[in-house]
Amino acid sequence: MFLQQLVNGLVIGGIYAMIAVGYTMIYGVIQLINFAHGEIYMLGAFFAITFISFLNLPFFVAFPLSMACCAVCGVLLDIVAYRPLRRSPRLAALITAIGMSIFLQNLAMIIWGSRPKPFPQGALPAYFETTAVSFGGVNLSWFHLFIFGLTLFMMIGLNLIIKKTRWGKAMRAVAQNQTMAALAGINVNRVISYTFALAGALGGAAGIMVGSYYNSIYPTMGYVAGVKAFAAAVLGGIGSVPGAMLGGVVLGVAEAFGAGYLSSLYRDGISYAVMIIVIILIPAGLFGRVLKETKKSM
Amino acid sequence: MIPILEIKNLYKSFGGLRALKDISFNINGGEIIGLIGPNGAGKTTLFNCVAGIEKPTDGRITFSIDDRALSIGGRKPEAVTSLGIARTFQNIRLFDNLTVLDNVKIGRHCRTRSNFFGAVIRSKFQQTEEKMITESAEQFLEFVGIKGRGQEIASSMPYGDQRRLEIARALATEPRLLMLDEPAAGMNPQESQGLMNLIRRIRDKGITVLLIEHDMKVVMGVCERVVVINHGEWLAEGVPQEVQNNPKVIEAYLGTGAADAAQVG
Amino acid sequence: MDKPISPNLTRGAKIRIGLLILALVLPILPFVSDYMLHIIILIFLYMILSLGLNIVPGFNGLLDLGYVGFYGIGAYTSGLLTYHFGLSYWLIIPLAFINGAIWGILLGAPTLRLTGDYFAIVTFGFSELVVLFLTNEIWLTRGPLGLPGIDVVSIDLTLFGGPKWEFVGEIPYYYLALVMVLVTCFVMYRIQDSRLGRAWFAIRDDEVAAVSCGINLLTYKVIAFAISAAFGAVGGSFFARWVTFLSPDMFKFWESFLILCMIVLGGMGNIWGVMLGAALLVSLSEILREVLPLLGLPVEVRFLAFGLIMVLMMRYRPAGMLPIPAVAAKMRAGRKKRKKEKPVAGLKS
Numbered sequence: 001m002f003l004q005q006l007v008n009g010l011v012i013g014g015i016y017a018m019i020a021v022g023y024t025m026i027y028g029v030i031q032l033i034n035f036a037h038g039e040i041y042m043l044g045a046f047f048a049i050t051f052i053s054f055l056n057l058p059f060f061v062a063f064p065l066s067m068a069c070c071a072v073c074g075v076l077l078d079i080v081a082y083r084p085l086r087r088s089p090r091l092a093a094l095i096t097a098i099g100m101s102i103f104l105q106n107l108a109m110i111i112w113g114s115r116p117k118p119f120p121q122g123a124l125p126a127y128f129e130t131t132a133v134s135f136g137g138v139n140l141s142w143f144h145l146f147i148f149g150l151t152l153f154m155m156i157g158l159n160l161i162i163k164k165t166r167w168g169k170a171m172r173a174v175a176q177n178q179t180m181a182a183l184a185g186i187n188v189n190r191v192i193s194y195t196f197a198l199a200g201a202l203g204g205a206a207g208i209m210v211g212s213y214y215n216s217i218y219p220t221m222g223y224v225a226g227v228k229a230f231a232a233a234v235l236g237g238i239g240s241v242p243g244a245m246l247g248g249v250v251l252g253v254a255e256a257f258g259a260g261y262l263s264s265l266y267r268d269g270i271s272y273a274v275m276i277i278v279i280i281l282i283p284a285g286l287f288g289r290v291l292k293e294t295k296k297s298m
Numbered sequence: 299m300i301p302i303l304e305i306k307n308l309y310k311s312f313g314g315l316r317a318l319k320d321i322s323f324n325i326n327g328g329e330i331i332g333l334i335g336p337n338g339a340g341k342t343t344l345f346n347c348v349a350g351i352e353k354p355t356d357g358r359i360t361f362s363i364d365d366r367a368l369s370i371g372g373r374k375p376e377a378v379t380s381l382g383i384a385r386t387f388q389n390i391r392l393f394d395n396l397t398v399l400d401n402v403k404i405g406r407h408c409r410t411r412s413n414f415f416g417a418v419i420r421s422k423f424q425q426t427e428e429k430m431i432t433e434s435a436e437q438f439l440e441f442v443g444i445k446g447r448g449q450e451i452a453s454s455m456p457y458g459d460q461r462r463l464e465i466a467r468a469l470a471t472e473p474r475l476l477m478l479d480e481p482a483a484g485m486n487p488q489e490s491q492g493l494m495n496l497i498r499r500i501r502d503k504g505i506t507v508l509l510i511e512h513d514m515k516v517v518m519g520v521c522e523r524v525v526v527i528n529h530g531e532w533l534a535e536g537v538p539q540e541v542q543n544n545p546k547v548i549e550a551y552l553g554t555g556a557a558d559a560a561q562v563g
Numbered sequence: 564m565d566k567p568i569s570p571n572l573t574r575g576a577k578i579r580i581g582l583l584i585l586a587l588v589l590p591i592l593p594f595v596s597d598y599m600l601h602i603i604i605l606i607f608l609y610m611i612l613s614l615g616l617n618i619v620p621g622f623n624g625l626l627d628l629g630y631v632g633f634y635g636i637g638a639y640t641s642g643l644l645t646y647h648f649g650l651s652y653w654l655i656i657p658l659a660f661i662n663g664a665i666w667g668i669l670l671g672a673p674t675l676r677l678t679g680d681y682f683a684i685v686t687f688g689f690s691e692l693v694v695l696f697l698t699n700e701i702w703l704t705r706g707p708l709g710l711p712g713i714d715v716v717s718i719d720l721t722l723f724g725g726p727k728w729e730f731v732g733e734i735p736y737y738y739l740a741l742v743m744v745l746v747t748c749f750v751m752y753r754i755q756d757s758r759l760g761r762a763w764f765a766i767r768d769d770e771v772a773a774v775s776c777g778i779n780l781l782t783y784k785v786i787a788f789a790i791s792a793a794f795g796a797v798g799g800s801f802f803a804r805w806v807t808f809l810s811p812d813m814f815k816f817w818e819s820f821l822i823l824c825m826i827v828l829g830g831m832g833n834i835w836g837v838m839l840g841a842a843l844l845v846s847l848s849e850i851l852r853e854v855l856p857l858l859g860l861p862v863e864v865r866f867l868a869f870g871l872i873m874v875l876m877m878r879y880r881p882a883g884m885l886p887i888p889a890v891a892a893k894m895r896a897g898r899k900k901r902k903k904e905k906p907v908a909g910l911k912s
């Protein structure tokens with residue numbers, strides 16, 4: 001039982017991590033909680049099943065294609081909704097984010113209907129179902145390995161991008177101080193768009209994995225997942241990418257064990273409770289800096 | 299007589315940066331004291347430590363009224379104001395979008411009591427208190443010289459009047475010690491003269507005044523004693539004339555060698 | 564706070580009195596159906612809720628995303644007290660108020676020291692936990708099955724040897740709701756023009772300056788939150804006794820967002836603006852509910868429309884339709900420079 005829950009926790013935790021880094025990166029560069037990020041995750045799943053069902057694309061083509069579409073959606077979201085409010089007070093931007101979230105949820109409902117859809121039959125390779133590894137009473141299928149592997153690959157990839165590439169450095173610069181970054185010649189808007197693209201791609205990937213793994217895709221799936229991933233980002237310290245990754249895994253495991261041993265009814269509540277407790281007690285999270293409103297200069 | 303404010307061995311560090319080092323000086327009741335020093339000397343930081351915005355890293359600040367000595371280092375700013383120390387800000391912090399009169403009425407907050415229930419049921423107490431708040435607010439406006447402008451929006455007033463308004467609001471808290479942070483900044487000679495008169499009238503009401511100022515005419519004209527700090531350390535103290543001619547002070551403002559140049563010149 | 568100096572009433576006052584008279588006679592007018600009354604009662608209810616929420620972002624400048632939590636607590640408390648103990652609604656109103664305030668203090672005290680973003684998130688989490696609780700604690704709330712058969716409001720004079728008169732139909736509820744809105748409005752006006760209101764506006768305008776005037780930020784923010792919660796709970800208590808059926812999915816985040824839309828649309832911080840926003844959005848919601856199926860669109864498009872409206876409002880008119888200058892200045896683009904420019908020496912200021 002224990003091992004089974006651990007595996008469940010790590011699977012879902014990895015997925016939370018992928019969504020959480022999206023929140024944390026965007027908060028890092030524009031200090032906005034992108035409420036609509038959960039909807040990008042949801043769109044990823046819908047894009048995938050649309051590509052598979054209507055364009056008859058194979059899974060391994062639909063996957064990266066959907067990720068790319070989500071990246072584009074992320075960039076569009078920024079350009080259309082957030083960029084015009086760059087200089088506006090936070091309250092206005094937050095309300096816009098919530099508005100976009102609701103808009104996208106309902107747009108999906110109109111386009112695809114509100115009933116949960118299964119992942120298309122036969123889309124996934126048959127061997128995904130078969131057991132790859134078995135230990136301690138737990139069977140890990142190839143699907144499990146695929147998810148683990150892909151999540152790990154993307155996390156490592158993201159870390160490399162942030163640490164080693166020019167764009168990554170630019171992102172970190174903008175996250176630290178937008179004005180200085182601009183003065184140093186960085187095109188801040190471009191960097192922000194790039195961040196949204198990355199966040200969108202990862203979120204979309206998470207959506208496809210969840211949709212295919214749980215075989216259920218519906219327009220409001222981004223809502224709950226989004227809040228939990230945000231909780232993970234807060235736990236890890238908002239603004240810190242490794243923090244978000246760790247927070248995601250910790251939250252996923254906590255949720256699995258909590259649901260398994262305590263109460264499955266309050267499965268979602270665990271995330272909310274963790275989030276509230278972390279924010280109140282240690283707002284800096286595990287790795288982050290405390291985001292006190294900068295003291296206005298005397 | 300016990301000094302109204304005693305600052306003893308005050309230290310304040312921000313991380314690795316030592317903003318204030320071992321500052322000690324006293325202010326006696328009824329004095330007008332100037333606090334001067336080059337930019338970045340730590341004057342506003344000192345104000346902030348007294349006012350409660352910053353917590354001293356070490357040292358004691360003692361505020362004495364009616365023979366009661368209170369240690370105020372580290373107290374919350376609203377508590378410090380209630381005890382009787384008011385301050386204005388270097389960059390004027392008015393309630394920009396509220397009326398002039400409301401700004402001063404808010405200054406009366408710590409001397410009044412009405413709460414939610416009073417507001418809703420308009421008890422006799424609340425009504426009397428509101429009347430008092432309005433009347434006294436108008437009196438404070440008149441005292442600083444902006445009478446009859448109560449309904450104007452604060453941010454629409456000319457700069458000099460905004461300064462006066464901020465002082466009126468500070469006075470409305472009924473302080474024993476008033477700390478003014480560069481009140482004469484941006485004022486022309488006429489306005490500075492008016493400000494000096496206002497400060498004297500404030501002192502005549504029994505309020506001790508501590509002011510940070512760069513305008514030397516104002517410092518010389520209205521301060522009875524001057525304290526000079528530089529690089530967070532106490533440099534000199536005395537009557538304005540003494541301080542003005544103190545070679546260490548001249549050097550602090552103009553750089554090394556300037557003291558000699560001043561003597562030669 | 565514009566007091567007419569002349570003996571003639573200002574235009575604004577005339578409009579308000581006209582509306583009041585209209586409101587008083589409305590149910591008696593011939594063309595007014597029960598359905599219309601139902602909608603207007605709904606508008607009144609949302610006016611109460613909007614006025615309550617308005618305290619937090621409108622008077623204090625903080626974003627509360629969990630308002631529906633208090634609404635739900637008020638509703639279920641009212642419903643359960645009625646269902647199990649047959650408590651009279653006239654007792655429930657003050658109880659709901661106090662209960663709401665207590666929850667406001669419980670949630671507010673630890674969280675109001677947080678910055679705006681975190682506070683918004685925590686309030687959101689709170690309201691989600693409330694819904695979870697209402698859904699899962701079946702022994703208490705009957706969970707998703709809902710709580711049916713709540714008594715209607717009644718005026719019970721049997722203790723004094725008189726009759727018991729139960730509310731039948733919409734008309735009695737209409738007048739009750741109207742009175743409650745007027746009382747809420749009245750309270751808001753009184754607060755606005757008082758020491759408490761001024762303290763809140765000071766906090767909204769400049770926290771540091773407010774503190775220098777002796778205002779304790781946490782205390783006043785908690786008071787604001789508690790009063791806001793109290794009105795939310797009172798609104799909920801009315802809702803329970805009016806629709807006589809409750810279920811947890813009536814209290815989802817969407818409601819918080821909707822009420823937020825109302826105050827933003829109408830003009831945050833402005834008592835009349837907020838009421839106008841409530842009237843507009845409830846009407847719009849009902850109109851869309853009728854019209855959309857005719858256009859072949861699903862009813863959910865309403866929500867989409869609201870989301871879009873909010874995005875557009877923030878972009879083009881963030882201060883709302885009846886803005887007040889203090890909030891308009893805060894909501895408009897262009898970060899206000901904190902430093903007051905010192906005029907160049909030598910120029911007359």
